[in-house]
Amino acid sequence: MAVPAIAVEQLSQWELPEQQIGLWSDALQRFRRNRLAIAGAALVVLLVLIAFGSPLLVHLGIIHDPLRQNVDFIEANPGQNGYVLGADQLGRDTLSRLLFGSQISLAVGILVQAIILPIGLAIGLTAGYFGGRIDNLLMRFTDIWYAFPDLLFVLVVVSVFGPSLITIFGAIALVNWVGLARLVRGQVLSIKEKEFIEAARSSGSAPAKLILKHLLPNSLGPIIVTLTFGIPNAIFLEAILSFLGVGIQPPTATWGQMVFDGYEAIYANPSSVVFPALAIGFTLLAFSFVGDGLRDALDPRMRR
Amino acid sequence: MRGALLPAQLAAITSTRTGSLAIFIVRRILWMVPILFFVILITFSLMHLAPGSPWDKEGGRQLSDTVVNNLNIRYGLNKPVTQQFFLYISSVIHFDFGLSYQYQNKTVSGLLLESWPYTATIGVLAFLLIIPVGVSLGVLAALRQNTRIDYITMGFATVAASFPNFVIGALMVVVFGVLSYKATGGNFYLPTAGFALDDHLIMPVLTLALLPIAYTARLTRASTLEAIRQDFVRTAWAKGLPERLVVIRHVLKNSLIPVVTTLGPTFAFLVTGSVIVETVFSIPGIGRAFVVAIESRDYPMILGTTVLFSLVIAVANLVVDVAYVFIDPRVRLT
Numbered sequence: 001m002a003v004p005a006i007a008v009e010q011l012s013q014w015e016l017p018e019q020q021i022g023l024w025s026d027a028l029q030r031f032r033r034n035r036l037a038i039a040g041a042a043l044v045v046l047l048v049l050i051a052f053g054s055p056l057l058v059h060l061g062i063i064h065d066p067l068r069q070n071v072d073f074i075e076a077n078p079g080q081n082g083y084v085l086g087a088d089q090l091g092r093d094t095l096s097r098l099l100f101g102s103q104i105s106l107a108v109g110i111l112v113q114a115i116i117l118p119i120g121l122a123i124g125l126t127a128g129y130f131g132g133r134i135d136n137l138l139m140r141f142t143d144i145w146y147a148f149p150d151l152l153f154v155l156v157v158v159s160v161f162g163p164s165l166i167t168i169f170g171a172i173a174l175v176n177w178v179g180l181a182r183l184v185r186g187q188v189l190s191i192k193e194k195e196f197i198e199a200a201r202s203s204g205s206a207p208a209k210l211i212l213k214h215l216l217p218n219s220l221g222p223i224i225v226t227l228t229f230g231i232p233n234a235i236f237l238e239a240i241l242s243f244l245g246v247g248i249q250p251p252t253a254t255w256g257q258m259v260f261d262g263y264e265a266i267y268a269n270p271s272s273v274v275f276p277a278l279a280i281g282f283t284l285l286a287f288s289f290v291g292d293g294l295r296d297a298l299d300p301r302m303r304r
Numbered sequence: 305m306r307g308a309l310l311p312a313q314l315a316a317i318t319s320t321r322t323g324s325l326a327i328f329i330v331r332r333i334l335w336m337v338p339i340l341f342f343v344i345l346i347t348f349s350l351m352h353l354a355p356g357s358p359w360d361k362e363g364g365r366q367l368s369d370t371v372v373n374n375l376n377i378r379y380g381l382n383k384p385v386t387q388q389f390f391l392y393i394s395s396v397i398h399f400d401f402g403l404s405y406q407y408q409n410k411t412v413s414g415l416l417l418e419s420w421p422y423t424a425t426i427g428v429l430a431f432l433l434i435i436p437v438g439v440s441l442g443v444l445a446a447l448r449q450n451t452r453i454d455y456i457t458m459g460f461a462t463v464a465a466s467f468p469n470f471v472i473g474a475l476m477v478v479v480f481g482v483l484s485y486k487a488t489g490g491n492f493y494l495p496t497a498g499f500a501l502d503d504h505l506i507m508p509v510l511t512l513a514l515l516p517i518a519y520t521a522r523l524t525r526a527s528t529l530e531a532i533r534q535d536f537v538r539t540a541w542a543k544g545l546p547e548r549l550v551v552i553r554h555v556l557k558n559s560l561i562p563v564v565t566t567l568g569p570t571f572a573f574l575v576t577g578s579v580i581v582e583t584v585f586s587i588p589g590i591g592r593a594f595v596v597a598i599e600s601r602d603y604p605m606i607l608g609t610t611v612l613f614s615l616v617i618a619v620a621n622l623v624v625d626v627a628y629v630f631i632d633p634r635v636r637l638t
Contacts, residue, residue: 143339144338144339144343147339147342147343147614147617147618148343148346148614149572149575149576149610149613149614149617150576151576151579152576152579152609152610152613152614153346155579155594155595155598156350156598156606156610158598159598159599159601159606160350160351160353160354161354161355232466239468239470239471240470240580243470243580244579244580244583244595244598245599246598246599259470259471259474263477263584266474266477266478266481266482266496267482267485270478270483273474273475273477273478274475274478277474277475278471278475280467280468281463281466281467281468281471281475284466284467284468285462285463285466285467288462288465288466
C-alpha cells in the first residue's frame with residue numbers, strides 16, 4: 001500500500017517549523033523581552049562608553065582633568081563655577097572623577113572574572129569529570145576556602161602585600177573562584193549521565209574531546225550567568241576596600257575612595273558622598289538585572 | 305570492649321533517627337576543626353610571607369638591632385616558624401591570641417573583650433529585626449501577588465539587595481543626618497556617629513539589617529507562593545478558616561523552611577558587615593578594631609580577629625544545620 005505523495009508532503013510541511021530556533025537566538029529573544037534586563041544592559045553599555053570616552057572628553061576640554069586641583073574651589077557645591085557636581089576636598093572636579101571612576105570599577109569587575117574563569121573551570125571540570133577521590137579532595141578544599149569570610153580574606157591579603165592593583169584584583173579573584181568551581185562541577189556531574197555522553201564515549205571520544213566538545217558547551221549558560229553575577233560582587237569588594245582606605249591608592253579616582261573622601265566633609269558638601277554612592281549602587285543594580293535576565297533566558301527549565 | 309563500639313552496635317545506632325542525628329551532629333562539630341585549622345594556617349602563612357619585618361618603619365629612622373632583637377623575643381618571633389605556628393594554635397585553644405603590635409602593653413584578647421559588646425549589640429538587634437520584618441514583607445507580597453504592594457515591596461528588596469551596605473549607610477547619613485539637620489535647624493535628625501543605647505543605634509542597625517531583610521523577603525515571597533498553591537492550604541480555605549489562621553497555621557510553617565537555611569550566611573554577613581557599619585558610624589567595635597589593625601599592620605590583632613570571626617560563623621552554621629534537621633524532618637542526614 002503506497003502512501004499518497006501528497007500526504008507525505010503535507011506531513012513534512014507540518015513537522016518542520018519554517019525556521020529553526022536555536023538555543024542562543026531563543027535566549028536572546030527572551031532576554032529582549034525582559035525590560036529590566038534591557039535597562040541594565042543599556043546602563044552597562046553607557047558605563048563602557050564613559051570609561052573609554054572620559055579621557056577624550058578631557059582632551060576636548062569638555063570636562064576638567066580629574067587630577068587637577070584648584071584650591072579656590074575646595075568642597076565647592078554642585079553648579080559652582082563650572083563644577084557641575086561640585087569639587088572634592090582638594091578642589092578636584094567631582095563629575096570628571098565620577099566618570100573616570102567607572103574605569104576602575106569595570107576593570108575590576110571584568111578582569112577578576114577573567115582570572116576566575118580558568119581556575120574555576122579547571123577545578124570544577126577535574127572534580128566533576130574524574131569524580132571519586134579527586135572530587136572528594138577538591139571539594140573539601142573548596143569547602144574550607146568557602147568557610148573563610150571573603151571580605152576578611154581580601155583585607156588580610158591587601159594589608160600583607162600592599163594595595164597594588166595586582167594584589168587587589170588577585171585577592172578578589174582568590175575568594176570568588178569557589179562558586180564557579182562548584183557550579184561547573186555540578187553541571188558536569190549532571191550532564192555526564194546523559195545519553196549523548198554515553199554515545200560519544202562508546203564511539204571512542206577521548207576525555208579531552210568529551211570535555212571540550214560536550215561537557216563545556218552544555219554548561220556554558222550557567223557559567224555565563226555565574227560570571228555575570230561575579231562582576232557586581234568584584235566591583236562591590238573593590239569599592240569596600242577603597243572605602244576602608246586600603247584600596248587602590250590615590251590620586252586614581254575610584255568610587256569607593258570618593259565616598260570615603262566625601263565622608264570627611266559630609267556636612268559641608270553632602271553631594272560629594274551622594275553621587276559616587278549612587279554610581280556604585282546603580283552600577284551593581286544594572287549588572288544584577290543583566291544577570292537575572294541572562295539566568296531567565298538561558299535556563300532551559302524556565303522554558304514554557 | 306570498653307569505650308569502643310562493635311560494628312554491629314554502630315550499625316544499630318545509625319539505623320535509628322536519633323542515633324544518626326547524634327552522629328550527624330558529632331561529624332558536623334568535628335568538621336569545624338579542620339576549617340578553623342586551615343583558616344589559621346592560611347592567615348598565619350600570609351603574615352609570615354609579608355615582605356619586611358613588622359618593626360620596619362616607613363621612611364624615617366629604623367629601630368636599632370638590639371631593640372628589634374628584644375621585640376622579637378617579646379613576641380616569640382625568634383623561634384622557628386613552625387614552632388611559632390603550633391605555639392599559636394595551642395594558645396588559641398586557651399583564648400590567648402598574643403600581644404598586639406600596635407598597643408604593645410595590651411593583649412589581643414583584651415582588645416577583643418573591650419570591643420565585642422558594641423559589635424554584639426548592633427549585630428543582635430539587626431538579627432532580631434531581620435526575620436520578622438523580612439518574613440512579613442515576603443508573605444505580604446506573596447498574598448498580594450501582582451498588586452502594587454507586591455511591586456513596591458519587591459522593588460525595595462531588589463534595590464536593597466544590590467546596594468552595598470556602606471553606600472546605604474552613607475546615603476542614610478546624608479538624608480537622616482545631614483539634610484534633616486539642615487532642613488529642621490537641628491530639631492530632627494539621627495546621630496551619625498558614635499555609640500549609645502538610644503537613637504544612635506537606629507542607623508547602624510538598619511544599615512546592617514537592610515540587605516538580609518531584602519534577601520529574606522524575596523525568599524519568603526517565593527516559598528510562600530509555592531506554599532499557598534498546596535492542597536492542604538486549599539483545604540484550609542475550604543474549611544472556612546479566616547485568612548489570618550490560614551496564613552499562620554498552614555502557610556507560614558512551610559514557607560519558613562527555606563528561610564532557616566539562609567540564617568547561616570546571614571550571620572556571616574552580619575559579622576563581616578560589622579567591619580563596614582562600624583567604620584561608617586564610628587563605633588568602637590571589633591569590626592572597627594580590625595580595620596585599624598589592617599591599616600597599622602597589627603598582625604596578631606588581624607589574626608585574632610579573623611580566627612574569632614571564623615569561629616563565630618562556623619558555630620552559627622553548625623547551629624543552623626542542626627536546627628534545620630529538627631525543623632524539616634524530610635532532611636536526609638548524610
